[in-house]
Amino acid sequence: MVNSLWFKWKKLRLPWRKSFLVGQDLKGNTFWEFNDVMNAARMRRIVRFDPKTHYSDVQVTPQWHQWLRHVREHPPSIQEQQQDLVRQAQMKELARLADERWASKPSYLDKPKTEPLPQTTDAQIAPEQQASPSPEATKSEPASAEKKENPWNNASTANPGEEWQPEAWSPSSKR
Template identity: 40%
Template sequence: MGMFRGTYLQWMKLRLPWRKDVYMGTDLDGNLYFERLVDTYRSRRHVIYRKDLALSEYSDKVIPIQWQAWMRHTRHRIPTLDDLNQDIQRQEQIADNVQKLAAKEARLPISPEDTTKHAHTRQPQFQKSTPGESFQPENWAPAATSSASGNKTGSTKKRHNP
């Protein structure tokens, strides 16, 4: 069956004049990716899923990110199986690193200095303080004016209005 499938997929890759969709590749799950060449400036790309999924099961995680980029015309080169395998190895390496880091952080002792240093940031504030709560007005006495003190010279200034 494997030899027949390989021959069939090679035949599907041929760009024959009567064929609308051209087979471009497959992913690790067996999904088939096609490109429809039309007269417009951009070709149409679509996927045929290997598994029959319910409408509610379709999501972005069903298709690998490399194929998503190719389908959205942001990746020009078709992803190979090596690219997909390398990405899976990278994801496994990241998961291992996360587990190692979590185990390392779990082994670190918690010192009492660390808990008291940032204790004020952990306490919730139940009341908001406003600037008016602590305001205390000072005693006010009006300043002495020149008219109240009297004119010692006895002369008055007149304004000149033109």
């Protein structure tokens, strides 16, 4: 009650008063206006915060920051500041939901999931399969290796334009 009376008294634009209280934000910061000595055409605007608060901990909302920089003419109302808090809470909830949807989708950067092959021992393999391979099968394997040629063996070791030399320049008398 006493605080609100003091704020009402400071908001009065009395002729002998040098600074005028314009408003207060939801964090308790007060915003003031006073005549600028260098530029009499416009008022100077400042924020005063609790002196116990460290400079880096002071937070000014975007609406008050706009008012401080003369971007908006009228200061924000308490209702407007409360609506902005509701809007921020809704945005946080929507961002959380979007993050959950994004996390549920598979990423192309992840390794593909492969199922491990079942481990078999020699005892589990049938005796027919354990027989040694036939000699014809062993002969066909090297033949297939000989058929595959390395394509780089045929490539020339010189670069395509290695032998190229520029021609000598000779001026022509064409005019």
